[in-house]
Amino acid sequence: MRKTIVHQKYDWMGIASSVGCIIHCLLMPILLSSAASFTAHSEYHWLDFLFLTLAAVAVWFTVRKTHSMLVRIILVAAWAIFAGSIIWEESIPFASVLMYAGSVLLIVGHALNLRYVHQCSTPGHQH
Numbered sequence: 001m002r003k004t005i006v007h008q009k010y011d012w013m014g015i016a017s018s019v020g021c022i023i024h025c026l027l028m029p030i031l032l033s034s035a036a037s038f039t040a041h042s043e044y045h046w047l048d049f050l051f052l053t054l055a056a057v058a059v060w061f062t063v064r065k066t067h068s069m070l071v072r073i074i075l076v077a078a079w080a081i082f083a084g085s086i087i088w089e090e091s092i093p094f095a096s097v098l099m100y101a102g103s104v105l106l107i108v109g110h111a112l113n114l115r116y117v118h119q120c121s122t123p124g125h126q127h
Helices: 002-034 041-065 069-087 095-119
Strands: none
Touching (some): 002 095, 041 095, 069 095
16 A cells, blocks of 8 residues: 555656646746746746756656556656657757646546556556
């Protein structure tokens, strides 16, 4: 039972950081355009890397522990999309769309894993 609780913490951390990233991405343009005292987005780019790092930690620990190949594929692909959109933000015209897609897929992957952990019925098996 203890392993399940610890395992779920990484899924909740992944969901929370992805939701935080989406909120940041949606609100930052509004805040930057509404207040003259705000500086350029590049000064807040470190937040993108913070969310990327939090997502990496959550994905790493979830992928190591889950037995669902679907969850592994979704989380690794989502993180790769998310990372690529942040790293090549200035080079890819549709990077913000990829960033949102990666965040949403991270949420989906972690939510699926939470569901999978509760549904796993292998006798004597603990997560």
